[in-house]
Amino acid sequence: MTVDVSPSHVHIGFKLRCRAMFIHMQRKEIGATRRALSTNSLSAISITGVLLFSSLALLGAQEASSTNPQASATGGANSATVPAGTRMMVRMIDAVDSEKSRPNDRFRGSLEANLMAGEVVVAPKGTTVFGRLLTAESAGRGAGGQLEFDLTDIMINGQMHSLATSSKQVQGEGASGQTSSGARTGAAVGAITGGVGGAARGAGAGAVAGKISGGTTSGERVNVPAGTLVEFALDHPVSLPVATR
Numbered sequence: 001m002t003v004d005v006s007p008s009h010v011h012i013g014f015k016l017r018c019r020a021m022f023i024h025m026q027r028k029e030i031g032a033t034r035r036a037l038s039t040n041s042l043s044a045i046s047i048t049g050v051l052l053f054s055s056l057a058l059l060g061a062q063e064a065s066s067t068n069p070q071a072s073a074t075g076g077a078n079s080a081t082v083p084a085g086t087r088m089m090v091r092m093i094d095a096v097d098s099e100k101s102r103p104n105d106r107f108r109g110s111l112e113a114n115l116m117a118g119e120v121v122v123a124p125k126g127t128t129v130f131g132r133l134l135t136a137e138s139a140g141r142g143a144g145g146q147l148e149f150d151l152t153d154i155m156i157n158g159q160m161h162s163l164a165t166s167s168k169q170v171q172g173e174g175a176s177g178q179t180s181s182g183a184r185t186g187a188a189v190g191a192i193t194g195g196v197g198g199a200a201r202g203a204g205a206g207a208v209a210g211k212i213s214g215g216t217t218s219g220e221r222v223n224v225p226a227g228t229l230v231e232f233a234l235d236h237p238v239s240l241p242v243a244t245r
Helices: 007-066
Strands: 079-082 087-092 106-111 115-117 120-123 128-137 146-156 159-162 168-171 208-211 220-224 229-233 238-241
Touching: 079 115, 079 120, 120 146, 120 238, 146 220, 146 238, 159 238, 168 220
Parallel strands: none
Antiparallel strands: 079 238, 087 106, 087 229, 106 128, 115 120, 128 146, 146 159, 146 168, 208 220
């Protein structure tokens, strides 16, 4: 039996094979497209879930902050910002003395009144504060003693927190009865009325001043004894935790 393989038969067979290959390639492309669409959909769903979770978390934090009356606009929960210029009346626990103290010596005091931030009591009366001696000069021939000190820390809830206050400058009189030429601007000496229960007064400073024995050639010794009331003011705003009751 003779098989007739004419050119027309060969051409038809070739066309059928090409069509089958084309259909196969189309099916592969359709499958790849479906898989890509499925992956993109899952990614979109995941991103949407993360965004939704973040929005809910932020909303919860805002509601918690608005319901906490002790939260400051610039501080965290249970903290408050005490503004610059706030006055702090302090009763000295440790004495400072121009004849005994040295620069960088530390001293303690206690708040004589509540430290406030608006209506919030940040630190109650009796809270311990700490300070340092910036200047401590003994009285000499013709020159009075000199002290300068400020506050550096406050103890709240058992932890130390830094702060910066104005300094107090105290200058003793020289042998001529005038403050020595080394007195800083605004320094003055004021006697404390009522002993250690009185308050330090003067142009930004005050202390107990007593003549040093040895004639009229020596200046005054400057002493701020324990129990003296001294007023400081915050130089900068400070964020502090609110003391627990």
